[in-house]
Amino acid sequence: MKIAVVPGDGIGQEVVPPVLDVLALLGEEFGLGIEYEVFGWGADQWLSSGVGLPEGALDMLSAQYSAVFLGALGDPRIPDMAHGRDILLGMRRGLDLYVNHRPLTLPTGVVDVYRENTQGLYAGVGGTVLQGGLAGVAIDECVYTRPTVEKFVRYCLRRLAEEERGRVVLVHKSNAVPHTGRLWQEVFRRELEDFPQLEGSEEYVDSFCYNLVRDPSPYEGVVTSNLFGDIISDIGAALMGGLGLAASASICPETEFALFEPVHGSAPDIAGKGVANPYAALLSLAMMLDHLGHGGPSAVLRRALAGALRSDAATPDLGGRGTTALFTAEVTTRITRELDDRGRPRRAGAEEVRHA
Structure with missing residues (x-):
C-alpha cells in the first residue's frame, strides 16, 4: 500500500516530518506495510515553473496510491492562492473527493461536520x-447538481447511522439563497426517510453558528454545503482550542481514495520557528489509518495525542512552551510506552520509496 505525501508550504514542511516519523514507528510496531512517496508540489514549484499539479498527476494518484497526505498550502508570494486552487481544488474535483469530514471534539461531545x-x-x-483595469463586476456562481447532493447526503446519513449518531442537522440558507437551498432541503428530507434511526432537523447557517458557539451539546452530525462547512469547521476548531487541533478527510466513497490534511493552513507568520503544532497533522494521520483499515494503530496514536495535549510539551498556541519537536517526542514516547507495556513484537515499518 502506498500513499502520496505533499508537505506543501509554510508549516506544512514542519508538521509532515512528525507524521512520517510516527507512521514509521507505528509501521514498525504493527507491520502496516505502508510505503510513501514525497512530492514537491507547492509554492516553490509554482513560482519556478508555473505548474501546480503536473500533467497526469491525477491519473497517477488514482492508479498507484491509496491516499494523499497534505501538509498545507499557502504562500505570501502568491497572494491569490492560484497554486492552492490548482493543487488542492484540483485534487478534490479531479478525484471526486466530494465528502469532507471534519470531526470536532468539544467538551460536550464529538460533532461530525460533513461538508460537500x-x-x-x-x-x-x-x-x-x-473597468479601468480593476474588477468592475465579479460573479461567482453557486452551482449544485442533484446527483452530487444526493450521493453526498446519502453517504453522510449512512455513516452517521453506522456510528450510532442519533441527531443530524442540515445547515443551509434557503431564505436568502432559495434555489440551491431548496435543492438541499428536498434531498435531505427525502434521504432521511431511509434512516428512521436518525432525528433530522434544519437550521439557517447564521443561527446554527450562533447556537454552536453558545451551546454545541444538541449537535452530533452536521450536513452542509461547501462554503458553510468550511466556515463551520473553523468555528468549531476555535471551540476546540485552535486551528492546530483540527483534522480533516476528503473522500470519494465509490473509489475509497482519500486526502487527509490538517485544517490550519500554512501559517506563514510562524513558519520556520519550530513552534508549529503537529497535533492536527497527527490526528489527520489517525484518520488516514482508520480509513485504510488500521483501527488499532489509530487508537494508540489518538491516546498518545490526548496525553501529549495535556503535558508540558503543548505548543504556544495551546498556552504551552513546547516546540514541534518536543510535542512529537512526547507523542512517540507515549506510543512506545503503551506498546512496551503490551510487549508487542516489532515488525517491518513504513518505507519511503523515493522522493519526487
Missing part, C-alpha cells in the same frame, strides 16, 4: 468584467 467538497461556490463558475 466539490461544488457550490467553490465550483469555479463565474468571471470578472474589468
